[in-house]
Amino acid sequence: MTIQDVYDGSRYLTETLNTLKSHHLHIEVGDDFETYAQIVKAGRPEQPLGPPFDPEKQFLPAARGVWIIGRNAKGDLVHTQAMRLLDLYDQTLARFLRSRFGEFPPGGMRIDGDGSWFRSGPGADKITGRTVYHGEMWMKDDPAYRGRGLIDQLARFSFLTAMLHWQPDFVFGFILRSVARRGLAEREGYMHCDPYCLSWKVEGRNEPLDCNMVWMAMEDLRHVMHVPMKQMVPAPVEV
Numbered sequence: 194m195t196i197q198d199v200y201d202g203s204r205y206l207t208e209t210l211n212t213l214k215s216h217h218l219h220i221e222v223g224d225d226f227e228t229y230a231q232i233v234k235a236g237r238p239e240q241p242l243g244p245p246f247d248p249e250k251q252f253l254p255a256a257r258g259v260w261i262i263g264r265n266a267k268g269d270l271v272h273t274q275a276m277r278l279l280d281l282y283d284q285t286l287a288r289f290l291r292s293r294f295g296e297f298p299p300g301g302m303r304i305d306g307d308g309s310w311f312r313s314g315p316g317a318d319k320i321t322g323r324t325v326y327h328g329e330m331w332m333k334d335d336p337a338y339r340g341r342g343l344i345d346q347l348a349r350f351s352f353l354t355a356m357l358h359w360q361p362d363f364v365f366g367f368i369l370r371s372v373a374r375r376g377l378a379e380r381e382g383y384m385h386c387d388p389y390c391l392s393w394k395v396e397g398r399n400e401p402l403d404c405n406m407v408w409m410a411m412e413d414l415r416h417v418m419h420v421p422m423k424q425m426v427p428a429p430v431e432v
Contacts, residue, residue: 194360198415205418206353209346216343218263218272222354224255229275232262236270240331243300246275251296253277259358260329261351271338274351275329278359286320286365287313297326297367298393299402308394308401314387316408322362325355330366330381348381349417356414365408367391373405382417383407 213220223229226248233242244250246260256278263272281289290297294311298304330348332338355361368378370389378386391404409417 194356194411198418199357201418202353202357206350206357209350209353212346213263213343213350216338216341217266218338218343219265220350221262221264223260223262224258226251226253226258226260226275229260229262232270233273237273237331241301243298243329245277245297245326245328247300251277259354261347261354263347265335265337269333271333271335272343272347273329273331274327274347276325276327276351276355276364278361279324279326281321281324284321285318286324286363287317290317294391297328302393302402303396305394305396309392311391312389314390314406316365316385316387317390317406320363320365320408323359325359325361325364327351327355327364327366342380344377345380345382352382352409352414352417356411356418361411361414363408363410364414365406367404367406370403370405373407378405378407381407382409382420384409384413384417 210220226246229246230242230248246253246258258275258277260275261273262270265271279289290311291313295304295306295309298309330344332344332347352364355364366383373386373388385408387406387408389403390406393402393404395402
């Protein structure tokens with residue numbers, strides 16, 4: 194990462210933070226996942242903490258994990274997302290996930306491991322090195338925040354945070370295919386997609402949860418960082 198990347202990234206991070214503040218969305222960032230688990234339990238009961246970021250199930254030292262939350266003017270939790278760093282210097286993401294995809298299930302569901310599967314796409318075969326997993330994306334069902342282009346800004350905030358904090362080679366995440374088809378991956382800024390590569394068999398449900406893997410390389414992060422976004426965010430709603 195160049196000194197220009199650091200300068201531009203810091204400037205855009207501040208601009209993004211100011212945009213979110215103008216929408217009465219106050220951002221907090223941390224690396225203690227015991228604290229994050231407590232925040233989620235208290236403020237997001239409808240969506241339990243996902244296993245990839247559960248300190249009781251994963252080793253998440255401060256240097257390898259970051260969580261981001263947003264609170265409204267009353268202090269209520271209205272947004273979450275989190276990231277963790279994987280060192281894949283000796284293997285590709287495809288190889289890593291073929292044996293360990295079971296560590297990345299959705300939260301709050303009983304997964305049938307025998308009926309679930311991961312099939313690597315071309316992106317997973319290319320991804321290696323310092324790789325960031327991005328998940329826990331949640332926005333409270335509130336008209337003050339939903340449908341107002343804020344997910345675009347929030348994802349940008351996380352990408353800039355990851356870029357400045359870790360200088361990763363790649364960032365990746367999983368999105369339900371039903372949600373991806375509504376354009377969430379593009380809104381978040383992801384430039385690449387391996388479709389239909391992950392499927393979760395949920396106990397008690399007839400239909401599986403099929404997912405796309407979305408990803409970006411460092412050069413993609415540099416590009417997305419400079420994409421104008423101001424015109425995409427409507428005026429704030431008075432609260």
